[in-house]
Amino acid sequence: MTPASRRLPAAPGLTRRAFSAGVLTSALAASAAACGGSGGSGGKSAAQSGQAPTAAAVRGGTATLVMSLEANGFDPALVNPTGITYGTRMAAVFDVLVYADQRTGEVRPQLAESLTSPDGGTTWVLKLRPGVLFSDGTTLDADAVRFNWARLADPGVRSPQFRVAKDLKLAVTDPVTLTVTLPAPNPHFASVVARSMAFVGSPKAISADPKAFAAAPVGAGPFVVASWLRGSQTTFDRNPHYWQSGRPFLDKLVVKTVADEQQQLSTVSTGGADLLLGSALPGAEVARDAAGVSVASTVLAGGYLIVFNTTRAPFDDVRARQAFAAALDSGELVKTVYGHGAAGATGLFPADSPYADPAAAQPGPDRARAQTLLDELAAAGKPLAFSFTAVNSPVSRKIAEFVQSRLSTLKNVRMDVKGVDGPAYQSSVIVNRDFDASLYSISFTDPEPALSDLLRTGGSANLGGWTDTEADAAIDEARAANDPAVRKAAYGRAQKRVAEQVPVWTYLNACSYTAYRKNITGIEMFGDACLLPDRLGRAG
Numbered sequence: 400m401t402p403a404s405r406r407l408p409a410a411p412g413l414t415r416r417a418f419s420a421g422v423l424t425s426a427l428a429a430s431a432a433a434c435g436g437s438g439g440s441g442g443k444s445a446a447q448s449g450q451a452p453t454a455a456a457v458r459g460g461t462a463t464l465v466m467s468l469e470a471n472g473f474d475p476a477l478v479n480p481t482g483i484t485y486g487t488r489m490a491a492v493f494d495v496l497v498y499a500d501q502r503t504g505e506v507r508p509q510l511a512e513s514l515t516s517p518d519g520g521t522t523w524v525l526k527l528r529p530g531v532l533f534s535d536g537t538t539l540d541a542d543a544v545r546f547n548w549a550r551l552a553d554p555g556v557r558s559p560q561f562r563v564a565k566d567l568k569l570a571v572t573d574p575v576t577l578t579v580t581l582p583a584p585n586p587h588f589a590s591v592v593a594r595s596m597a598f599v600g601s602p603k604a605i606s607a608d609p610k611a612f613a614a615a616p617v618g619a620g621p622f623v624v625a626s627w628l629r630g631s632q633t634t635f636d637r638n639p640h641y642w643q644s645g646r647p648f649l650d651k652l653v654v655k656t657v658a659d660e661q662q663q664l665s666t667v668s669t670g671g672a673d674l675l676l677g678s679a680l681p682g683a684e685v686a687r688d689a690a691g692v693s694v695a696s697t698v699l700a701g702g703y704l705i706v707f708n709t710t711r712a713p714f715d716d717v718r719a720r721q722a723f724a725a726a727l728d729s730g731e732l733v734k735t736v737y738g739h740g741a742a743g744a745t746g747l748f749p750a751d752s753p754y755a756d757p758a759a760a761q762p763g764p765d766r767a768r769a770q771t772l773l774d775e776l777a778a779a780g781k782p783l784a785f786s787f788t789a790v791n792s793p794v795s796r797k798i799a800e801f802v803q804s805r806l807s808t809l810k811n812v813r814m815d816v817k818g819v820d821g822p823a824y825q826s827s828v829i830v831n832r833d834f835d836a837s838l839y840s841i842s843f844t845d846p847e848p849a850l851s852d853l854l855r856t857g858g859s860a861n862l863g864g865w866t867d868t869e870a871d872a873a874i875d876e877a878r879a880a881n882d883p884a885v886r887k888a889a890y891g892r893a894q895k896r897v898a899e900q901v902p903v904w905t906y907l908n909a910c911s912y913t914a915y916r917k918n919i920t921g922i923e924m925f926g927d928a929c930l931l932p933d934r935l936g937r938a939g
Contacts, residue, residue: 454920456936461651462919463672464930465663467792468821469630469656472613475598476550476558479829479860483678483840483911484821486929491635491652493598493618494642494933496525496544497589498925501697501911504844506589509931510539510599510619510642512575514592519881520584525592527575531619531642533601539619541577545569546602559829559859560595563848586881587847594848594926595859621647621933631656641933648921648936658792667914668692674915678842678928679703679794679907681737686914695922696912700748701842701849703907705802708835710864712781719783720901722772722812723836727805728764729906736797744905746894747850753883754846756891761898761905770809777811784813785835788828791818795838798906832862842909842927846890847878854893854902865902 468484471477473492478485496511508514512526531539550556551564558564568580581588604617616624619642622635635652655672657663660682663675668689677683678699687694707714707723714720729743745763748755776783787802789795799816806812817834819827827833841860843849852860855874856867870893877889897903911928921934 454938456648456920457939458645458648458936459650460648460937461653462649462674462935462937463653463655465655465657465666465672465675467656467658467660467663467677468790470633471822471825473616473624474613475547475600476556476560477613479559480596480598481594481926481929483676483926483928486926487676487932488633488654489598490620490925490929491622491932492616492620492624493600494620495593495597495925495931496527496599497593497597498931499590499593499844501699501844501924506593514589516586516588518584520586520588520879521581523579523581523588524572525577525579527577528642529575532640533604533617533619534623534638534640535601535604535617536640537601537603538574539599540574541571542574543602544577544599545571546605547599548596550605551596557830562852562857562859563591563595583879585847585878587845587878590845591848594843595852622652625651635932643933646933648934649932652932652935658790660792660794664689664692664914667916670916673919674913674922676928676930677912677914678840678909679737680741680910681733681907683910683912683914684741686912689914691916692914693917694912694914695924696910697924698749699842699844699909699911699927700752700754700846701853702744702747702840702905702909704839704841704903704905706837706839706863706903707901708832708837708863709866709902710832711835713776713783713785714835714863716776716781717900718772718776719781719785720904722769722776722783723806724762724901724904725765725769725772726809726812727802727904727906729904731764732798732801732906735801736794741907741910744908746898747853747903747905748890748894749908754887754890756887756894759891759894759898761901766809773809773811782811782813786815786817788817788819788824788834788837790824790838791820798838828862832864834862837862839903840909840927842911846886850874850890850893851878854897861902863902865900867896867900867902870896870900 470485470488480489495509497506497508499506512528514525516523533539548564551558551560566582570578572578601617605612621638621641623638625634625636627633633654637647637650664686666672667675668691683694683696686692707720709715733741733743745760773783787799789799803814806814828837841853851874852858855871873889873892877886880886911924913922918938920938921936923931923934
C-alpha cells in the first residue's frame with residue numbers, strides 16, 4: 400500500500416448507521432457511474448467512486464488548486480466548515496477530528512482515535528491521539544476540543560454551528576478523553592461532528608485575539624498559512640511539526656480564486672494549476688472531456704437550490720413560492736445553463752438515494768398553475784415582486800437570467816437580479832439573511848445533520864427561516880432512529896412537506912468532484928467537495 404493510499408482504521412461506533420454500509424455503498428457506487436470517471440481512460444476506474452487512482456507520492460513540490468470563491472477567513476467557529484469554499488482550506492490548517500468518507504458513508508478518525516457511544520447515542524466518548532501539537536507548540540488535548548466546542552455554543556460568537564453545539568454537556572475525563580452528553584439520543588452524532596465540529600483551533604491563539612484569529616489561524620493541520628492575498632490567492636507552507644510522520648508530502652499548497660468555471664478547467668488543462676474542485680455534474684462531464692485532465696467524483700444528496708426568505712414578503716406567502724416553482728422546469732434550466740450531461744433534480748435526494756421517496760418528489764412544471772397562483776396574489780393586493788440574489792459568476796448569472804426570462808412570460812410577477820461578489824453574498828445571505836430569493840448549495844453523504852441544518856426551525860443553513868412543525872417532527876424522529884426503515888420513512892415525510900411548502904427548490908443534485916493533472920496523487924474527498932490535504936502529493 401503506497402503512502403498516498405493509507406487509511407486510518409475506522410474505530411467501533413464511527414460507522415454511519417443510516418443504512419448498512421453495504422446498502423449505502425452500493426447506492427453510491429450505482430450513482431457514481433453517472434457522475435465520475437477517469438478522464439481519457441474510457442473505462443471504469445477507482446476515480447468513479449470518489450478516489451483517484453493512487454501512485455506513490457514523492458516528498459516536496461507545490462500543488463496549485465483553483466476554486467470559485469474566496470474564503471472570508473479561517474476561524475472554524477465562523478464558517479461553513481465542510482463546504483466547498485472552506486473545507487479544503489480549513490483541513491489544511493486544522494486537520495480534522497473525524498471525516499465522512501464519500502465512497503462508503505463511514506465516519507473515519509483522523510486527529511481522533513475513536514468516537515463511540517456506550518449507551519445508544521446519548522453519551523459519546525471522544526478519544527484523541529496523544530502528543531498532537533498545534534503549530535504554536537501547545538497541545539491539542541481534550542480541553543482544547545472542549546474550548547472550541549464551547550465557543551461554538553457561545554451565542555456571542557454567532558457561530559453557524561451554534562444550534563448543534565448549544566446543548567452539549569462537555570466533560571474532560573483525562574487529557575485525551577472528552578465525554579459529551581447530548582440533550583437527546585442521537586445515534587448519528589459522529590456524522591454531526593464530521594460535518595460541523597471537526598476543526599479545532601489553538602485555544603491560546605484564539606484567546607489572545609479572537610478577532611485576529613480568522614486571518615492568522617493556528618491549528619494542528621499539515622500546513623500553516625504563509626500568505627493570504629484576499630480575493631486572489633492563499634499560500635500554505637508545510638507544518639514541520641505535523642503529527643503524521645512523513646506528511647504532508649507537499650512543501651506548499653497554493654489555493655487560487657478563479658470565479659469562472661471554464662477558466663478554472665482551462666487553467667488546469669494547460670498546466671497553470673494542478674487541480675480544481677467542483678460540485679455540479681455538468682462540470683464533471685465537461686472536465687472529463689478536457690485534455691490532460693482526470694476526474695474523481697461522487698454523487699451526493701442535496702445540490703443546487705433556490706432558497707426563499709419565508710420570514711418576509713413576498714415569500715412569506717406559500718403561494719408565491721409555489722408559483723415560482725411551478726413556473727420553472729429544472730431539466731430545462733440545467734440544459735440551458737450548463738448544456739452538458741445532467742438531468743434536473745426532483746428533490747434533495749437523487750432518485751437512487753436510499754432516502755429518496757418518489758411520492759414526495761417536488762412537483763414538476765405547471766405554468767398554468769403558476770399563473771393562477773400569481774393572479775390570486777395580485778387579486779389579494781400582493782403581486783409577486785422580488786429580488787434574486789446571485790454571486791457574480793458566469794454560471795450564477797446564467798441561472799438568474801434563465802429564471803428571469805421564464806417568469807417574464809407570466810403576468811403579475813417582476814424579478815430583479817441582484818448580483819454580488821462572494822463576501823457580499825456571505826454577508827447578506829448567509830450571515831444577515833437579508834434577501835428575498837437566492838442561490839444556495841448544500842451536499843451531504845448522510846442526512847444528519849445536513850437536512851436538519853437546512854430545514855429544521857433554527858437550522859444553521861435554514862437561511863429562509865422556514866418553520867414547519869411537521870417537518871421538524873419528522874427530522875427529529877429520523878435523528879433518533881437506529882432502524883433504517885424508520886429513518887427513511889421519517890425523511891420521506893420531511894420531503895413531502897418540502898414539496899408542498901417549497902422553502903427551497905432544487906434544480907440540480909450534487910456531484911462532488913475534482914479535476915486534476917495526472918501527476919497529482921493522493922486525492923481523497925470529504926464533506927461537500929473537499930480534499931484531505933495531508934494525502935495530496937506529486938507522483939514520482
